[in-house]
Amino acid sequence: MEMEECELHNSLGLFRVAVRFTLVLVLVAFLVGTGVKAGLEQQARNELLDYPDYLELYENATRLGMEPGDYYLKYIAPKKHPELVTPTVVVGFDALISSLAPPKDEMWRKIEHRHFAISRREAFLRTFIFLLVSEIVLVLLSVVVAFWALRSQRVAGILSIFSRVISGISVWWLGVVFILLVIYSALPDDILISPGPGAGILTVLKAMILPVLTVVLMSFWRLAVEFYMLLRREILSPYVSYKRAVGLPENRILLSVFKAISVPALSVWFSHLIEVEGMVIVVDYLFRLGGLGQMIASSFSGAMAETFYFIPSLFAFPLLVFIVLNLIISVSIEFIKPKLDPRVG
Structure with a gap:
């Protein structure tokens, strides 16, 4: 009877670990995704300054009662940056997984190496x-x-x-x-x-x-x-x-x-x-x-808005490491507990 109770308690412990891990992962993914999308929005607003058809964009935005920047973010920028219209949690989760390796984009790879040269x-x-x-x-x-x-x-x-x-x-x-x-x-x-x-x-x-x-x-x-x-x-x-x-x-x-x-x-x-x-x-x-x-x-660089950089890969990788490390330790503890419990054996 005590063995069955311990096995049930162990199963509940593993379930709690799974729920806690899922919640933490979702919260961290939302946090990272918010940062990524904010950075892309700023990048898109900077691109607007060099947009070749700005006059046409301005007319369309005025016709809809929108600011040119908001119009660009809603209708034009997503074609180049699809993450802007992707759910925030999905963007964050992709950033967490992608952070396991250096960025594929050469510009971001150089920026990352300039700010943190250690592998x-x-x-x-x-x-x-x-x-x-x-x-x-x-x-x-x-x-x-x-x-x-x-x-x-x-x-x-x-x-x-x-x-x-x-x-x-x-x-x-x-x-x-x-x-x-x-x-x-x-x-x-x-x-x-x-x-x-x-x-x-x-x-x-x-x-x-x-x-x-x-x-x-x-x-x-x-x-x-x-x-x-x-x-x-x-x-x-x-x-x-x-x-x-x-x-x-x-x-x-x-x-x-x-x-x-x-x-x-x-x-x-x-x-x-x-x-x-x-x-x-x-x-x-x-x-x-x-x-x-x-x-x-x-992962955070620059004191002013004009020079501020957020490097998602440098921010996401440490968070992912600690999430996985704590998950491994939590699961290990749940498997060790029945062996240490004086009611067992």
Whole structure:
């Protein structure tokens, strides 16, 4: 009976993942599609300035009570830019898929390379390494601090206070502090050097020291508090007191506690991971690591409307990467949960 309930719960979990993924994909596609269509509208308005039959267009627009620009966008521009009359979500979805490779149009390919010269594969690997190293360090640190807090109420109090304080500070603030400390101290400035295209792994890892430290110091507090609360609640359970009373080794008791909290701990970790991904994007741009964060920032260029560029391919690719990455992790967690559930086996 319990096995059937767990299988049903697992199926519902996968269904929730599918629904969540679909909603996120549709929202992101709508966002990207809106940006693409806005860029095409601006491009079409610029084309209107050189339109050869402008006088005829002006007469037709006046006859319909329309502005020339609106007339051009509605009746003429869609022949050259069919995306203008295509549903926004469809345009965005096409842009997401197309972002897996450099633009086919030579002009957009040159624009993309001028603003972000690092390849997609290299940018993805840099961000993946950055995220992986940060997660390993902060999870281990969170577990250690959570156990420390269990043994000391003073540490638990300090952890709770710092968690509330740090949650109100932006991650870029600590990054700027580190940058200023390096600039105005005896530390070598080369740890702030942005690794360019084709940089070696050691150069990239060296450049990630301060970024990883920034993410870990700004994010592990809340995760440590969550782990501490799970451990504390489980250790105070009657079955733990019973096992201690019958003289079971402490290691076996802790192992059973770990197994009992493993499922909720996975959910807590994944929720925290999504927050860390946002921090990684910001810190990547702040330290110019040449990853997906800098790629997103490079998709917007220009301070004035006349010189503003939106490069859809640079904006869509990082979003697609994080959507797929989170989908893979979500599905993996749903398959792992039944194996960790103490009610099974």
